[in-house]
Amino acid sequence: MIALAIDHRNFTAAILDDGGDFISRVECPAPAGGYRDWLVAVCDLVAGLNGVSPHMHVAVAVPAIISGGNAEITPLANLAGADLRRDLQSALSREVFLTDFGAALTAFHAGISKTDKPLVALWIGSSCHGGLAANGGIVTGAHGAAVNWAHLQLPAPVPHELDGRPCWCGRNGCVETFLSTSGLEEDYERVTGDRLTAAQIATAASGNDIVAESVIQVFEDRLGRATATIISLIDPGTIILGGNTPMPERMCERVPRKWPGYVQIDRSNTRLTWCEAGHGALLRGAADLAAARRSG
């Protein structure tokens, strides 16, 4: 199986064996240019994999809502309105299965944990995505949008959180505008006038940068509010944080302390943990979902 993850800033491709282990893996920056440039880059990336054979199918994880087998709603302007599945199949001359980041991350962890309690996986990167596993399967919803937490309004906003947060979806104040790498970077820039990457802000917070520390504390509080809403609705046994969550170990320690202030009953059985596999989790989860679809 070939697996591919198309993200805002980078593309990753891999070949996985039937056990889900990586045989080869390559990545490249997302090219400048438009949709056709992206298709060419994907073809080049797949061609660069060691061990490609003609019969292999392609599982693709994209930051999008997948409806009717295609990417319907996405923050990636290059993919908006495109018939991505058809065009990838044509460009690669292979059968293509599309899934979203939330479902792929969820499938990866549901396969590992074998939990019988609901599992929610939240991708925090340039954009945010969510997925749900329950009753032994992935729950995508009636429109492919289950746990589309990115475009909920940030819960319990304080006055300065109510304005000035336009989102690509056309609304204002979506969770994604706060709880994403770009949201964190903009918070830091608002205070300091300097633009650092999310990783640089996390490093600064670990040192003596009190502004970075305060920005991370605000991020923690917002993540506490957002995850408390998910807990109130779904009551999961586990919430996984994936992607580029800043200071993930610290988040998993501190965010649950916020929950009692925002939920109505004891939720101490809900565990918050984080995913170290990065885009590898998306590749493996997408491959698992594609294999399940083919065998089902």
Ligand SMILES: [Zn+2]
């Ligand atoms: Zn939005």
